[in-house]
Amino acid sequence: MKIIACIKQVPDSEAKVRAEDGKVTWGDAPLVINPFDEYAVEGALQQREALGGTVTALCIGPESAKDALKHALAMGADDAVLVSDAALAELDTVGAARVLAAAINKIGGADMVMFGRQTLDNGAGLTPAQTARVLGWPMLGLAGSIKVEAGSVTVDRIIEEGRQTVSAKMPAVLSLVQSIGEPRYPSFMGIRKASKATIPVWSLAEIGATVAAPVVTRTELMNPPVQERTVEMITGESAAEIADKLADKILAEKVL
């Protein structure tokens, strides 16, 4: 089974992110593997364990994104590829999908390509389905469990209404969610292996891709309006008294 996991590097979720002078800043907070993409790597490793094969982590990003790939290697991925090119500084999701599709082809294809649900920074959640569309492969989105049998992959999709079971012929694109299981921690051996790994860096020319100007562009950055929240603590002699006061406060808010 040949599996590719697409991961991105983003500022840590604890980071204090702000807009400053038209740029996004996060101080000295570390850059990490997009937390949703840890599920992509975890799901890929689970399938390799069940079926044999290899897991390749794939990322588009600057040189520094090698650290995110090393995290995937430390978790247990067999190898990693970084696509990096000055022309990729401004990429919308369709652009990312085209580049990922080209890189997937250059890797030699796969049986399954795993994605996270969305990025923490852009948060669009579009890239997996767009990559599937560019490749012409079926898309199994928001999978919480995976079963492979006779050239087909069946997943339970976690949707608003419950779980929907869908199957597709491989090769297929999947996006994975938390129900797949807690991402494993890098092992000591894994960290050692990752620190020694040389990660190939491919340019656009090497994967035979060109990118058109992005269709979706940012025109302005803003900090959200500060919410003045001063908490009013409700106290009382008994639970009943507290509840009575709290109920009055809630009703006075006229939100029911």
Added chain:
Amino acid sequence: MKTFVYIDHFKGEVQPASWEAIGLAKSFGTAVALVFGTGTDEVTKAAFEYGADEVIVVDDAALEDYRAEPYASTLSALASSSTPDLILFPTTARTRELAAMSAVDLSTGVLTDASKFEMNGEQLVATRPIYEGKVLEKTVCSGKPVMATIPARAFPKPERVAGKTGTLTKGEANPQGADALTTVQGYSASESAVNIGDAAVIVSGGRGVSNNPSLGLDEAATAQKGFEMLGELATLLGGAVGASRAAVDGGYITYAHQVGQTGKVVAPDLYIACGISGAIQHLVGMRNSKVIVAINKDADAPVFSQARYGVVGDLFAIVPALTEAMRKKMGK
């Protein structure tokens, strides 16, 4: 401006932000609702009653169950032939895929989770959250049609006018070769098929819901009792039950209920957090709620920093008392 509004439904149950999208489309000009699937008469009727000027119905066996590929191909074909300026979707599990794929077909882009729109000359500018809402951006799409998804409860729901009708058009399904690649095998409703994204009131529980030694039960049984208790309050207030990731990971409740970074982002009118500490990954999922109430026995819990009202106390005492008090005061 002509806007297509994709009415997102699952077996005839419509995601209500679809109606909000019709209202938004009307504020721009003409609203053409798209209803895909089989046996969708009720959905079509509702689309008219919520204000659609026209409804294009595509009723075809190939579209019986939602599947991303044939739905996207059908949408792309309709958009190519009747050239809307804008296609609006409610943000849901399905529409992110559908919009994503159609945007590839039509060489355009998608502005996801847009909570505000304005015109800059001829160009539509959308405001959307990035970095989990820590920052907002204004974005534009240079392709045509512009596609955008809107989160639940960001725009007013239009008044439903019983009996209102409009132009009904039949559209064609357009399944392509690659669309035959997926098959739907089945479906199971989550035990309480709630859509917390759309709830006006959410009563949420965290790890604290399993902490009541006086019950003399094990963790799982305690949590079950705890969540039943929260469920009672939620039902009384016409709301839904949410949860922290610790509660989901603990197996107290299913993932569909999870609020936060890896769960759902919600913005109800009232959010009651019970036994939730208020980690940043939880807060990003609920801090835009109108009124937040936090009940926690630890006075230093970070959740209080986001709350309008706070109670330091045992949720197993406060929640039932609150349910009682609300029941009396609401006359129920």
